């Protein structure tokens with residue numbers, strides 16, 4: 241029995257065609273700025289995102305942290321939603337690397353409102369108050385991972401960012417799954433991130449490359465991002481092989497994200513019928529399905545699902561997360577639902 245792996249969209253394996261593109265990549269030493277394929281990827285992503293400059297990074301975590309490190313000084317504050325990746329899954333990097341503190345707000349599906357952000361501002365003149373941390377950055381995430389792959393309504397995104405900008409804060413957008421938000425909403429990538437001072441995107445999630453992320457911003461910020469990348473050990477040499485996978489993915493794997501979204505909804509519809517599970521089908525917008533587990537710990541279901549040949553992750557004590565991706569096709573959905581249904585009966 242082949243396991244159906246729904247733990248994350250990071251588990252995909254590069255296709256033969258992607259591996260061929262990687263093997264054929266023209267490469268050079270990227271720390272010397274001599275890798276033509278990395279340069280081509282950076283230029284392509286900068287153009288797609290409507291930013292002046294972009295920098296290749298080994299991971300989404302590093303791309304986020306390069307951006308945040310370029311904006312923050314020790315003792316400063318990042319406003320963000322409590323479920324953000326930058327808070328929960330980056331090893332405490334904001335505090336450990338940049339000496340920043342976080343001010344976390346709760347929001348349904350991870351989507352803050354302008355009123356909420358306005359209420360959390362420390363106000364004009366706080367920078368001169370010796371008691372107050374300087375508020376420097378608003379961190380947003382689109383799609384929101386812990387929010388169940390939620391896509392920001394564009395007007396809300398713009399409004400929240402405008403409140404931050406008016407108060408003198410920078411806006412960083414964690415766009416690890418920005419591609420999904422773009423495909424789901426039909427809003428051009430550059431338009432979706434027009435409000436962001438810095439933005440990160442991942443190539444190794446829905447797009448299916450083995451590694452790689454890109455951080456985009458202004459031309460002026462690029463040297464700082466590069467310096468921080470080197471300092472963190474993220475300066476790679478013949479990285480063009482990885483960049484080639486990214487270029488290939490942008491050509492061949494972007495539009496198909498719609499299939500992952502349809503598969504997520506189809507799976508959610510089936511799971512909503514399973515006794516012991518509950519799932520809000522109408523909230524499924526992209527490739528992430530959150531399922532509430534009744535009457536027993538989520539981990540019990542995770543273990544039972546593994547026995548049945550489906551790999552999933554728990555999010556907290558009473559929820560599991562299923563993520564659809566390139567290596568799960570529409571015809572796998574009925575089988576995945578059946579296995580999960582058996583697991584729910586067994587758990």
Ligand SMILES: Cc1ncc(COP(=O)(O)O)c(C=O)c1O
Nearest residue numbers: 299300301302325381385414416
């Ligand atoms: C929203 C979000 N941001 C950033 C990352 C970090 O990416 P990486 O695992 O490449 O460090 C992830 C990874 O899952 C993510 O979901």
